[in-house]
Amino acid sequence: QITLKESGPTLVKPTQTLTLTCTFSGFSLSTSGVGVGWIRQPPGKALEWLALIYWNDDKRYSPSLKSRLTITKDTSKNQVVLTMTNMDPVDTATYYCAHKAGDYGDYRVDYWGQGTLVTVSS
Amino acid sequence: SYELTQPPSVSVSPGQTARITCSGDALPKQYAYWYQQKPGQAPVLVIYKDSERPSGIPERFSGSSSGTTVTLTISGVQAEDEADYYCQSADSSGTYLWVFGGGTKLTVL
Numbered sequence: 302q303i304t305l306k307e308s309g310p311t312l313v314k315p316t317q318t319l320t321l322t323c324t325f326s327g328f329s330l331s332t333s334g335v336g337v338g339w340i341r342q343p344p345g346k347a348l349e350w351l352a353l354i355y356w357n358d359d360k361r362y363s364p365s366l367k368s369r370l371t372i373t374k375d376t377s378k379n380q381v382v383l384t385m386t387n388m389d390p391v392d393t394a395t396y397y398c399a400h401k402a403g404d405y406g407d408y409r410v411d412y413w414g415q416g417t418l419v420t421v422s423s
Numbered sequence: 424s425y426e427l428t429q430p431p432s433v434s435v436s437p438g439q440t441a442r443i444t445c446s447g448d449a450l451p452k453q454y455a456y457w458y459q460q461k462p463g464q465a466p467v468l469v470i471y472k473d474s475e476r477p478s479g480i481p482e483r484f485s486g487s488s489s490g491t492t493v494t495l496t497i498s499g500v501q502a503e504d505e506a507d508y509y510c511q512s513a514d515s516s517g518t519y520l521w522v523f524g525g526g527t528k529l530t531v532l
Contacts, residue, residue, distance in 0.1 A: 338521070348458075348466065348509050350521040361519055364424050397465060408513055408521055409456055411477065413465035 303327035305337075305398050305414035312420050313388050319419060323381040323398030330356055330376050336401035337381040338410065339372065341394040349394075353401065354381060390421045425449060425514040427524035434530040441497040443527045445510030448491055455493040456511040457486060459504075460526075466509065470495060497529070505531040 309321035338353040400412040458466035470486035510524040
Protein backbone atom coordinates (compact mmCIF):
# COMPACT_ATOMS: atom_id res chain seq x y z
CA GLN A 302 0.00 0.00 0.00
CA ILE A 303 1.39 3.35 -1.07
CA THR A 304 1.23 6.22 1.39
CA LEU A 305 2.76 9.68 1.41
CA LYS A 306 2.84 12.25 4.18
CA GLU A 307 3.96 15.85 4.13
CA SER A 308 5.70 17.48 7.07
CA GLY A 309 7.09 20.91 7.77
CA PRO A 310 6.20 24.24 9.35
CA THR A 311 2.62 25.42 9.37
CA LEU A 312 3.60 29.07 9.66
CA VAL A 313 6.45 30.92 7.96
CA LYS A 314 7.30 34.58 7.82
CA PRO A 315 7.59 36.55 4.59
CA THR A 316 11.03 36.28 2.95
CA GLN A 317 11.80 33.06 4.82
CA THR A 318 12.60 29.75 3.14
CA LEU A 319 10.06 26.93 3.37
CA THR A 320 11.31 23.35 3.65
CA LEU A 321 8.78 20.54 3.26
CA THR A 322 9.50 16.85 3.56
CA CYS A 323 7.48 14.07 1.92
CA THR A 324 7.95 10.71 3.62
CA PHE A 325 6.55 7.79 1.67
CA SER A 326 6.14 4.05 1.86
CA GLY A 327 4.97 1.24 -0.38
CA PHE A 328 7.24 2.07 -3.31
CA SER A 329 10.85 2.81 -4.11
CA LEU A 330 12.04 5.98 -5.76
CA SER A 331 14.76 3.91 -7.43
CA THR A 332 12.20 2.03 -9.54
CA SER A 333 12.20 3.01 -13.20
CA GLY A 334 9.40 5.38 -14.14
CA VAL A 335 8.48 6.41 -10.62
CA GLY A 336 8.35 10.05 -9.60
CA VAL A 337 7.31 12.18 -6.66
CA GLY A 338 5.80 15.57 -7.24
CA TRP A 339 4.64 18.57 -5.25
CA ILE A 340 1.37 20.33 -5.94
CA ARG A 341 -0.17 23.18 -3.95
CA GLN A 342 -3.62 24.66 -3.59
CA PRO A 343 -4.33 28.11 -2.13
CA PRO A 344 -7.53 28.23 -0.07
CA GLY A 345 -10.52 28.11 -2.39
CA LYS A 346 -8.36 28.05 -5.50
CA ALA A 347 -7.09 25.61 -8.09
CA LEU A 348 -4.32 23.05 -7.97
CA GLU A 349 -0.90 24.29 -9.04
CA TRP A 350 1.96 21.96 -9.95
CA LEU A 351 5.31 22.94 -8.42
CA ALA A 352 7.99 20.31 -9.01
CA LEU A 353 8.69 16.68 -9.85
CA ILE A 354 11.65 14.38 -9.28
CA TYR A 355 12.09 11.11 -11.15
CA TRP A 356 13.70 7.88 -10.05
CA ASN A 357 16.83 8.79 -12.04
CA ASP A 358 17.16 12.16 -10.22
CA ASP A 359 15.83 14.07 -13.23
CA LYS A 360 13.99 17.14 -11.97
CA ARG A 361 11.26 19.38 -13.41
CA TYR A 362 10.01 22.70 -12.09
CA SER A 363 7.09 24.99 -12.76
CA PRO A 364 8.46 27.71 -15.05
CA SER A 365 6.81 30.45 -13.00
CA LEU A 366 8.43 29.30 -9.74
CA LYS A 367 11.61 27.66 -10.97
CA SER A 368 13.95 30.27 -9.52
CA ARG A 369 12.58 29.69 -6.01
CA LEU A 370 12.27 25.90 -5.92
CA THR A 371 14.62 23.02 -5.23
CA ILE A 372 13.55 19.37 -5.08
CA THR A 373 15.79 16.57 -3.82
CA LYS A 374 15.40 12.94 -2.85
CA ASP A 375 16.91 10.61 -0.27
CA THR A 376 16.14 7.15 -1.56
CA SER A 377 17.52 5.44 1.54
CA LYS A 378 15.13 7.38 3.78
CA ASN A 379 12.17 7.25 1.36
CA GLN A 380 11.94 11.02 1.45
CA VAL A 381 11.61 13.90 -0.99
CA VAL A 382 12.34 17.45 0.12
CA LEU A 383 11.03 20.65 -1.45
CA THR A 384 12.48 24.04 -0.59
CA MET A 385 10.88 27.31 -1.63
CA THR A 386 12.73 30.55 -1.03
CA ASN A 387 11.49 34.06 -0.42
CA MET A 388 8.04 33.09 0.82
CA ASP A 389 5.20 35.58 0.40
CA PRO A 390 1.62 35.64 1.73
CA VAL A 391 0.39 34.60 -1.73
CA ASP A 392 2.22 31.30 -1.17
CA THR A 393 -0.24 30.42 1.57
CA ALA A 394 -1.65 27.07 0.46
CA THR A 395 -2.09 23.41 1.16
CA TYR A 396 0.98 21.63 -0.16
CA TYR A 397 0.59 18.06 -1.40
CA CYS A 398 3.20 15.50 -2.32
CA ALA A 399 2.15 12.80 -4.72
CA HIS A 400 3.27 9.58 -6.41
CA LYS A 401 3.62 9.56 -10.18
CA ALA A 402 3.06 6.22 -11.84
CA GLY A 403 3.86 4.89 -15.29
CA ASP A 404 6.66 5.73 -17.67
CA TYR A 405 8.37 9.04 -18.32
CA GLY A 406 5.57 10.48 -20.42
CA ASP A 407 2.80 9.31 -18.15
CA TYR A 408 1.78 12.13 -15.79
CA ARG A 409 -0.64 10.02 -13.78
CA VAL A 410 -0.76 10.93 -10.09
CA ASP A 411 -2.32 7.92 -8.46
CA TYR A 412 -1.54 8.56 -4.79
CA TRP A 413 -1.61 11.82 -2.88
CA GLY A 414 -0.56 12.80 0.59
CA GLN A 415 -3.10 14.32 2.93
CA GLY A 416 -1.62 17.77 2.36
CA THR A 417 -0.20 20.29 4.79
CA LEU A 418 -1.44 23.85 5.15
CA VAL A 419 1.34 26.42 5.13
CA THR A 420 0.47 29.98 6.12
CA VAL A 421 2.78 32.85 5.29
CA SER A 422 2.34 35.73 7.68
CA SER A 423 4.39 38.04 9.81
CA SER B 424 3.23 29.72 -19.95
CA TYR B 425 1.00 26.89 -21.07
CA GLU B 426 -2.59 26.83 -19.80
CA LEU B 427 -5.52 24.46 -19.68
CA THR B 428 -8.97 26.04 -19.75
CA GLN B 429 -12.00 24.60 -17.97
CA PRO B 430 -15.47 26.06 -17.40
CA PRO B 431 -15.79 27.30 -13.80
CA SER B 432 -19.02 25.43 -13.17
CA VAL B 433 -21.36 22.77 -14.53
CA SER B 434 -24.76 21.91 -13.10
CA VAL B 435 -26.85 18.82 -13.75
CA SER B 436 -29.77 17.02 -12.16
CA PRO B 437 -29.34 13.54 -10.70
CA GLY B 438 -29.42 10.85 -13.36
CA GLN B 439 -28.41 13.21 -16.15
CA THR B 440 -25.09 13.33 -17.97
CA ALA B 441 -22.43 15.87 -17.04
CA ARG B 442 -19.74 16.87 -19.47
CA ILE B 443 -16.71 18.86 -18.36
CA THR B 444 -14.31 20.15 -20.98
CA CYS B 445 -10.66 21.07 -20.86
CA SER B 446 -8.94 22.93 -23.69
CA GLY B 447 -5.26 23.33 -24.45
CA ASP B 448 -3.11 23.70 -27.53
CA ALA B 449 -0.89 20.74 -26.64
CA LEU B 450 -3.71 18.28 -25.98
CA PRO B 451 -3.46 16.68 -29.45
CA LYS B 452 0.09 15.65 -28.49
CA GLN B 453 -0.19 15.07 -24.74
CA TYR B 454 -2.42 12.84 -22.65
CA ALA B 455 -4.91 14.35 -20.26
CA TYR B 456 -5.74 13.23 -16.75
CA TRP B 457 -8.77 14.02 -14.60
CA TYR B 458 -9.03 14.35 -10.82
CA GLN B 459 -12.02 14.64 -8.53
CA GLN B 460 -11.64 16.65 -5.35
CA LYS B 461 -14.20 16.87 -2.60
CA PRO B 462 -14.03 19.54 0.14
CA GLY B 463 -11.24 18.98 2.61
CA GLN B 464 -9.86 15.98 0.72
CA ALA B 465 -6.92 15.30 -1.56
CA PRO B 466 -7.69 14.83 -5.26
CA VAL B 467 -8.50 11.40 -6.63
CA LEU B 468 -7.54 10.23 -10.13
CA VAL B 469 -10.66 9.32 -12.13
CA ILE B 470 -9.33 9.19 -15.72
CA TYR B 471 -5.80 8.79 -17.08
CA LYS B 472 -4.34 8.86 -20.59
CA ASP B 473 -7.44 10.61 -21.95
CA SER B 474 -9.86 7.73 -21.49
CA GLU B 475 -8.51 5.03 -19.17
CA ARG B 476 -10.30 4.45 -15.89
CA PRO B 477 -8.34 3.40 -12.79
CA SER B 478 -9.55 0.40 -10.86
CA GLY B 479 -12.21 1.30 -8.35
CA ILE B 480 -13.58 4.23 -10.35
CA PRO B 481 -17.23 3.72 -11.35
CA GLU B 482 -17.98 3.01 -15.00
CA ARG B 483 -20.11 6.15 -15.22
CA PHE B 484 -16.86 8.12 -15.45
CA SER B 485 -15.39 8.25 -18.95
CA GLY B 486 -13.01 10.43 -20.91
CA SER B 487 -12.56 11.39 -24.54
CA SER B 488 -10.35 13.56 -26.68
CA SER B 489 -10.92 15.55 -29.84
CA GLY B 490 -8.32 17.95 -31.14
CA THR B 491 -7.44 20.56 -28.55
CA THR B 492 -10.28 19.57 -26.21
CA VAL B 493 -10.66 16.68 -23.81
CA THR B 494 -13.93 15.87 -22.08
CA LEU B 495 -14.79 14.15 -18.83
CA THR B 496 -18.25 12.61 -19.02
CA ILE B 497 -20.18 11.44 -15.98
CA SER B 498 -23.22 9.41 -16.98
CA GLY B 499 -26.11 8.99 -14.59
CA VAL B 500 -24.76 11.61 -12.20
CA GLN B 501 -25.23 10.88 -8.52
CA ALA B 502 -25.28 13.28 -5.60
CA GLU B 503 -21.91 11.93 -4.46
CA ASP B 504 -20.33 13.13 -7.71
CA GLU B 505 -20.68 16.75 -6.63
CA ALA B 506 -17.07 17.94 -6.42
CA ASP B 507 -14.37 19.98 -8.12
CA TYR B 508 -12.82 18.38 -11.17
CA TYR B 509 -9.37 19.22 -12.51
CA CYS B 510 -7.71 18.27 -15.77
CA GLN B 511 -3.95 17.82 -15.95
CA SER B 512 -1.54 17.54 -18.83
CA ALA B 513 1.84 18.81 -19.96
CA ASP B 514 3.22 21.25 -22.46
CA SER B 515 4.16 20.08 -25.93
CA SER B 516 7.81 20.95 -25.77
CA GLY B 517 8.90 17.55 -24.56
CA THR B 518 10.16 18.98 -21.32
CA TYR B 519 7.50 17.18 -19.25
CA LEU B 520 6.30 20.31 -17.47
CA TRP B 521 2.97 19.61 -15.85
CA VAL B 522 -0.03 21.91 -15.76
CA PHE B 523 -3.45 21.77 -14.12
CA GLY B 524 -6.61 23.37 -15.38
CA GLY B 525 -8.44 25.93 -13.31
CA GLY B 526 -11.00 23.42 -12.09
CA THR B 527 -14.73 22.94 -12.63
CA LYS B 528 -17.27 22.84 -9.82
CA LEU B 529 -19.87 20.17 -10.58
CA THR B 530 -23.15 20.89 -8.84
CA VAL B 531 -25.81 18.20 -8.64
CA LEU B 532 -29.13 20.01 -8.47
